[in-house]
Amino acid sequence: MSQITHRALVATALTLASVGVLAGCAGGPAATAPATTAAAAQPAAAPAENADADPDVATVAGYAPGQFPPVPLFTLPDISLLDASLAGFAIDLTADLTPRPGLDIRPAACGDMTERAAGRGTALLYGDGSGNYTGPDGSTQNYGDGSGTFTANGVTSTVYGDGSGSYESDQLTIQNYGDGSGSATTPTGETWVYGDGSGSYKASGVEQWNYGDGSAEYIDSTVEIHNYGDGSGSYVTADLDIHNYGDGTARVNGTDIAADPIAPEAPIGTFPPMGVIAPITSCGTTITLQDGVLFDFDKSDIRPDASATLDELAAALKELNVPAAEIGGHTDAIGDDAYNQDLSERRAQSVVDALVSRGVTGTLTVEGYGESAPVAANEVDGHDNPAGRQLNRRVEIFIPAF
Template sequence: MMKAFTLSNLCWLSLLALVACSDAQDQAAPAATATHASSAASSASAHSTSSTTTLAIPHIPAIVIPDFIGVTEQQLQFEQAMPVALKNVAGIKVYPARCDQQQLINSNGSISQYSSDHATQINQQGVLSVNKDGSGTSTDANMTMEVQADGSGTVVSKSSDDASGITLTVNADGSGTYVGPEGTMTIDGQGGGTWVGKLGSITINADGSGTWTGEQEVVEIQANGAGNWTGSQMQTNLGDGTGTVGPDEKPVKMAPWPLVPKVGKLPLLNKLHMPGQVCGYIISLDDQVLFDFDQAQIRADAANILKQLATALKQINAAGIEIRGHTDSKGSDAYNQTLSENRAQAVLKALQQQTPLNNIQAHGFGESLPVVPNEVDGKDSPSNRQLNRRVEIFVRTS
């Protein structure tokens, strides 16, 4: 009789996959390994070892916050100082920069709006709107997310096939719903929940009672340890130390069945966050504007561009200027590092020859700081690589 009971307990362990989505104090439960109940029931009655399969835990999608920042007064002054001809040169962009603990944060410069308590960004990747309290929305090609300041919210993870998409709703008390490849889950935040999916239909109540309906099995456990098992086995537990087995309901001694483990809470969603402090602006120059392919010597027709840049920079009271060379990922790390350093030094030298600039230095970063992926969906992206091959002039204003 005890072997038969152990099976019913294992049926409930399948729902512990939900506990993997709970907070740290709810994760004292064993690792979520599901035993297919119908085959396990047959194995239990035959006194043989049951086969087990690992159940994929439905992970919450990672939230990647795009870069965004606001425009400073100093940047506007610089743009006004730029000659009109320079503004029309393809491959030259000016956008705000932000710093975190005095370190420049890489940015793509696609800014829509920024204030002290709200920011909005719209670019090719999607739309981001975030408030100072951490609430906001984020939408891109793969995910739509809305989060409140208390950590509640919704996540819709899209996919090429509808079967693998995920919709997650989380409430502030840890309750919520999950709809995805693992099925449909509802969690009440008090230890109970339901799961309709690969293992059938499971209901767990906060008092430890519950039911499971599988392909061939039906198991019910009440809060006092009584219950029924119908399928490959016929058992009734009366909860008082007795019960019956078999279709003829033969009376036997039977200890009350242990209660079903409680379901953990869903973790709250990570809040969105405001960006670092505005610290200046970046002038980004496509490598084709300044250099021939794979070269570090300034092109003859680029001399006038750098002359105009130097004149405009001279009119700005900058706390510091840094020339930053970048490459794509073609070639070795060492080669790209050297190329980026040589190009940064070449721009620095050309600017200084036009007009002396104070507090200016040059650094190369090789391929380490791309603004966009060099590959998209596993395929090389020439247009993205072109965006990554650039020289940036970081003008620090604070």
């Protein structure tokens, strides 16, 4: 059989969907998987015994003289584990928030930026569908071309984007080469599938081969079975030596008898190709509140008439059970940098306090950006731009992947 050449891992362009992402990134598939085994149920009895056969000829129980059981089929590994691990890359980076009065809800822009939320980890998105996420339960790398890796809870899964991939835990390692071939290794044995109907299985004291053309072999400490695929074969134990010649005759423990040919073996199945990882299309969700709705000029105390807007914001966060969000304060460029930084932090803290008082239980972190992240020009051609400064004075709630 031809040697399977292992595909090289896609070059790592990032440090990383979960698929993150890779699902959410909070976890991956269970590490436990069915162990590969050479055991198989015995087939139904062969055709009725030849009436002319010598009753003193030894037989395999349930089989006519000169007949014997087929080579046991070894089981293919549970390849669904590989596609199940793709859930680790399917990170939901855009929260499904419906429109709310007073709230500007939109996908967060992607770019060369790091988005953070306490207790949830760090996501680095590159804007081309690629990115990485590192959280408390593991990490995800998404290369944006359908390939990536996912590691969580002792499981590492790799997807190459061309139908091939791998899955590794302490109990099972699967290699899928995307062309129908692959391998599976457990603590008790190793299975190889070559994609053309052939395969092999090896464990302590057991070796078996299926050549995909009707022939197969099985050897352990008690029995040796050979099926040559042309009706002939042999079955040998300590007490029984059967050679079936496939021409209607056989020799059993030295006695020549009439015997039907041996049926050929069924070929081994193939590995289905793996799926691909969807590219990252958003960095999360941003909800924007203009500070004029929340605060009086140069103040950080929330206006009484802002209650309805904050009620809507709290309801949205609770409706989705948002686990974490960053509350960021922003100012325009009027005034001292240090003063604007302090004002933005105080305003962000006021919003956090208001949300907590309304029953929001997720982790809310305060971030003051001062005048450093404008969304519009504070000046146009050297002249004051009041409309732009108004847009820059805002509080943004960033909701990362969850």
